[in-house]
Amino acid sequence: MNRLPKLSGLLLSLLLTATPHVAIAAPSLEQLFKQGEAAQEAKQYLEAERIWRQVIQQQPSDADAYLNLGDALYDQKQFNQAVAAYRQAIQLNPQLINAYTSLGAVLRDQGRLAEAIATHRQVLKIDPQNATAYNNLGVALADQNQTEEAIAAFRQSLKLNPKDAIVHTNLADTLEADKQIDAAIASYRQAIQLNPKNGTAYNNLANLFYRQKQLDEAMAAFRKSVEVEPQEATGHYGIGIILHDQGKLEEAIVNYRKAIAFDPLLIRPYEELGNALQDSEKSPSNAADYYGLGLLLSREGKTPQAIVAYRRAIALNPKLALAYKSLGDALLQNGPTALKSTEEAVVAYRQAVTLAPNYRPFYTDLSAIADQFQDFGNDQAAIAVYQLLLQMVPDDPATYVGLGRTYRQQGKLEIAVKQYRRAIELNQNYAEAHLELANLLSMDLQRWSEAEAAYRQAITLETDSDYFDVAINGFEESLRRQNKLETAIAFYRELLKRYPESMPLHRYLGDVLVEQKQFAAATPLYRRLIELQRTTQASPDQIASSYEKLDRILVLQDQVDAAFALYQEAIQLDPSNFQVLHHFAELQKSQNRRSEAVATYRQMIALAPTEILPRLWLGEILRLEQQFTEAITVYEEALKVAKDSYSKAIAHDGLGLIFEQQGNLTAAIRQFQQALQIFPGSSEVQRHLQAAEQRLKQK
Structure with a gap:
């Protein structure tokens, strides 16, 4: 395990501050802008949001107001609403570069990297000399592991602005990831030369030296890091790691404790502190020591002892958020259905979130825990944890989907519907939310018209996903219940215009046409399906199934010779397709050509x-x-x-x-x-x- 993480990820060039308004006719709007800017600067984001919405109500075409609203929403972690605000700003002013920059940042935070990359490229279309956009593009490309392209983007940014220390640091990080060690060292040194107070560059350079086992150079860089940024935890932690490796346990413990004091939410110093206390046979003396010991005991599988250590840490420092989270995790070792332990775990998680509502790792872990509760049918615990998640990120559609599943599991169907609809409000392109809503409306409530609409949306959004077949089957059932299956034909044809290579759409449209006895219309669809399957090397069973469908409708159209020719062609293309041979033999038998069927069966026996x-x-x-x-x-x-x-x-x-x-x-x-x-x-x-x-x- 890499014991020394980088100080931070790659850094976007971004400044989320209110955009000044350049031309406002009404004095009242001018005043509102000043109030909004002041609220944003004072980190009163909810008040800032209220003001920007008031501006928009008075002047709906103001792009700057939408940009500033997006910033206020972004700072409240209402990411989907921020995206909508930034997009509206861009629609009103397609040249508003700050809106693209902020949009790219929030998309990156959501993990929507392809969209973030496209957004930064759009800035470069507007302003090809924008060094900041090249840096932001490089960051998103690096996140997507497109290392070569990221390096090229960073270098282009530096070509336009060679004195940007942040970009040199980003380039160095990416070069190291690409194993260009010497070039990475040179870039870190360039970043430091441009900004001698750049603790991040010193820290990441030290990490690089440590991984190269150049401990003296690593120690020197870490010491420089804490010299320029004395309260930066990772530098002290790095010094502790090297001292620990050298057997200087007392000094290592001192540095781990310093790191913890400066950043109580950085978990690795606690882990190494626990190790150092064990190695030195030293008793814990404070909350951090007990927490580190608890982590060590948890790793060793000594859960009851770990729980005691976590409780002791909390008693000594009731504000130690990480200890509450780890206590909750340890309590759940009894299983997600053990009632008493689960209740205590939820209480611990609630306290952890209260103390550190913006700590992203809590959110990631608790999302998985909530889903686990839901999977095991522990509905009350699942709902409690989902509510904690909404405290941390109020507009995460995935959390509302989780709540929808849980309420559906409880039989509280109308409440579940509301959760799914809220998820869709937050992200209209959330196919899974549309599908789960549709399933609830059809299977549980028999509201077929509403279910049909939800299925249509899910299918439109995802034509090639794992649950596409489920959506299609539900959609067709909702139409049958309304005696209007024929309306699926126009819908599928429209989708095929958008996705002409979609094999599932060819299959389903063909099947519906057959059910409607439109055999002639289905014939070319199955033929095209077979072509696509052969091109994409679909499985033999899938190809055989398509031949069987086409064969059946050819016979129904009295085109028996064409059906025989079809199978002969199929066998010539793939003589080893067992299922095609079987379907051919069945056709031969149905047409009283038994001697030919005998030969086909013998061919199958020889094959298998x-x-x-x-x-x-x-x-x-x-x-x-x-x-x-x-x-x-x-x-x-x-x-x-x-x-x-x-x-x-x-x-x-x-x-x-x-x-x-x-x-x-x-x-x-x-x-x-x-x-x-x-x-x-x-x-x-x-x-x-x-x-x-x-x-x-x-x-």
């Missing part, structure tokens, strides 16, 4: 000698053709190959029918009895046995 079904099918058709000697041989071979009792019973039954047709009733009865001995539940074999016994009595 251990497969039992082709032998059983071949035995049956040979029996019907009264080729008894060959049929007996085939069934006897089948008995050698068969592994399951059902297949063996079918083979014995087939032999019994042959012997009965030959007039050898005693041998037939013996075979039927063997079949029933192997597979007693077969009513068909029982009928065959009774008929043979009756005939034998009559003789």
Whole structure:
């Protein structure tokens, strides 16, 4: 494990401060702008939001007001609403670069990297010489692991503004990730030369030296880091790590404690403090020590002892947020359904969030915990944790979806509907929210028209997802319940215009047309589906299924020769497709071309000698053709190959029918009895046995 994280991630060039208004006619608006700017500067973000909304109400076409509203929402972590505000600012003023910059930042925070990259590229279309945009583009590209492109963007930014220390640091971080170590060191040194007070550059350079096992250079850089930024925790932590490695445990402990004092939410110093206390056999003496010891005990699987240590840490420092979070995690080791432990864990999590509402790792961990509660049916705990998440990020649509699932699980269906609709309000492109809402409306409430609308939206947003088939099936069922399945045809055709290569859409449109008996219209869709499947190397089973669909409608249109030609073409393209051969044999049988079916079954047996079904099918058709000697041989071979009792019973039954047709009733009865001995539940074999016994009595 890398013990030394970088001081921070790559840094965007971004300043979220109120944008001054340049031309306002009404004095009242001028005053409102000043008030909004003052509230934003004083970090009174809710008040700033109220003011900017008031400005917009009076002057709806003011792009600057929307930009400033976006900033106020961004600072409240209402990311989706911030995105909407920035987009509105851009719509009103497509040249407003600050709106693009802020939009790119919030999209990055949401993990919507492709959109962030596109946004920064848009700035460069407006202003190709914008060094800041190149830096921000590089950051988003690096986040997406497009390292070469990120390096190129940072270098272009520095070409336009060579004295930007932040960009040199970003470039150095990315060069290191690309294993260009010497170049990374040079870039860090350049950043430091430009800004000798750049603690981040010193810290990250020290990390690089440490990973290269150049401990003296690493120590020097860490010491320089704490010299220029004495209250920066990671520098003290880095010094502690090196001292720890050198066996200087007392000094290491001092530095770990310093790091914790400067940043109580940085967890790694606590972990290493626990290790150092154990290595030095030193007893814990303060809250940080007990918390570090608790982390060590948790890693060793000593959960009860860890809980005691966490509680002791909290008693010594009731404001130690991390200890509450770890206590909650430890209490859940008894399982997410243990009632008392779960209740105590939720209380601990609530206190952790109260103390550190902006600490992102809490949000990530608690999201997973809430989902786990929901999965295990612990609804009350799930709801409690989802509510904590909304305290941290009030407009996260995923949290509302989780609440929707939980309330649905409780049978509180109308409340669940509200949660899903709120998620969709926050993100109209959230396909999963549309789908889950649709499933609830259809399966639980039978509100078919509303379900249809929700399914349409889910399908439109995701034509190639894991749950696309679920959405289609629900959509078609909602239409059937309204006796309007035919309306799916126009919808699918419209989607195919947008996604002409979509195999699922070709399949589903073809299936609906067949259900509506529009066979001629379905034929080209299935043909195109097969072409797409072959191009994309779909599975043999998928291709065979499409051939079977097309074959069926060709026969229904009395195009039997075309159906035969279709299968001959398919077999020529892929002679080893077992399912295609099976469907071809079924077609041959249905058209009384049994001798051809015999040849096809033999081809299948040659292709898969251990497969039992082709032998059983071949035995049956040979029996019907009264080729008894060959049929007996085939069934006897089948008995050698068969592994399951059902297949063996079918083979014995087939032999019994042959012997009965030959007039050898005693041998037939013996075979039927063997079949029933192997597979007693077969009513068909029982009928065959009774008929043979009756005939034998009559003789």
